[in-house]
Amino acid sequence: MELTAATTVRRAGTEVYAFWRDLQNLPTFMAHLEQVRATGDRTSHWVAGAPFGRDVEWDAEIVDEVPGEKIAWRSTGNADVPNAGTVRFVPAPDGVSTEVHVALVYDIPGGAVGKAVAKYFGEEPHQQLDDDLRRFKQVLETGEVVRSDGAPWGKRARKEFPQRPAQPLSDAELAEGAGQ
């Protein structure tokens, strides 16, 4: 499966690039990612939440990089969900903002895990990538993921719509959300 999406962030390219290049930032805005840990200058270990309490993990390496302009990576070894991606940072015509163009490719494997993962990732994958980039923009432009009373948990995959009623959270709901 191949997905592309783009957004424009009203920040300098160097700043936008630096935030992405610190791969440990990715889970703050990507719905499925739980953790990305740098294991070397160009290598990292990724953990994504998957159904049935089972996490999907893989190692990845940066295969191509032009500072301030482009990062390309791919999973290595025996990844549950082999994947690769490229993000390009392009100055926007306004002279202030940076266009962020993302392309992702991943193989949904066979078997029970594959099916579950495909279902989990695949409901509206393009929408999910768009939403990820929207949160990326929020974090860079406003400092955090924006929460409403109806969608109080920020980046919780598959729980954004339908939302809960737009009314203040009870203490129990607040505690539950904090664990997400």
Next chain:
Amino acid sequence: MRANTWAGRNKVEVRDLPDPKILNKRDAIVGITSTAICGSDLHLVDGYVPTMQDGDVMGHEFMGEVIEVGSGVPADTLRVGDRVVVPFPIACGACAACAAELYSCCENSNPNAGIAEKMFGHPVAGIFGYSHLTGGFAGGQAQYARVPFADVGPLKIESDLTDEQVLFLSDILPTGYMGAEMCDIRPSDVVAVWGAGPVGQFAMDSARVLGAAKVIAIDREPYRLRMAEQAGHIPVNFDDVDVRLRLLELTGGRGPDRCIDAVGMEATHGSAHIAAYDRIKQAVRSETERPHALRQAIMSCRSGGVVSVIGVYGGFLDKFPAGAWMNRSLTLRTGQCHVQRYMKPLLRRIERGEIDPTRIITHRLPLDEAPHGYDIFKNKQDNCEKIVLKP
């Protein structure tokens, strides 16, 4: 806290809910001293705006006192104890739309942007108490409200102006003003305003303040037209006269130079088959709007004039008079109000006595009587023009 909530189509209910809490660093919690029922709340209650949920707190016009601020709100912007009016569009102040002062198009404030994008092509800003399409933010018809981006939106009131003098800076006064401003009024202009509800009244006053030669109010409710007349505008009752003919008469055959649609998607009209057609299409949800006022404004406007739309539309309409629009060089301008842009200048106009926002208030009710308020406002009973609720 007590809060007025959506409880299904044509039903609101005041309930006990938890108090709001800080969810983002730039939030503030406001203890509400005055709030109002807006004409667009009626669209939500009628069920014409999708994505309402049972329990959604209503209301987007409110003011009060800051009782808590998040750690990301700089102390030089807002502090506990400040008295503030809160603008209805939630705007981050940092995106390209905010930088262009297009606050109601903020690119960051709607956590449900994906749905709005499907409906509108591009998302719009979050709005308090205004469906999940605009983010699912709890509204202000309540004792307390959470206000995101509190360092950007709320206007501090540091003088002794009363709540009623400044409350409408949250929405209807800037909305009416923007409707007039979009008309680029010149001193010789005759401005016609469809709808003598609260927003229409403020559009008329604003047109006058911006120098219009003559302002015409079009409505069917005698009490609303009287209110407009008392403020110096010329009333036209569409139940009694043919609007287009009357407008031609009042303008020496030219038609109004500038026309403002302050009605929106639930326009009523006594006659015309097309009204029935709209009502049927709306009922079966194949058209979400009854654009009667908009059509009439376009057909009546003088060639080369401006039609400014501040009435709320939510979805799709048909029988749009594109031929009149195109062939007669009309300019169509519109937008949800970019309230943040207008609050300070309009506050100054209130201080100088150029606009008296209190003139439209007909009812003051305790919050617990909100359902009664919706009832009389919706059904235009008891000469109801504008209701202020006291939590």
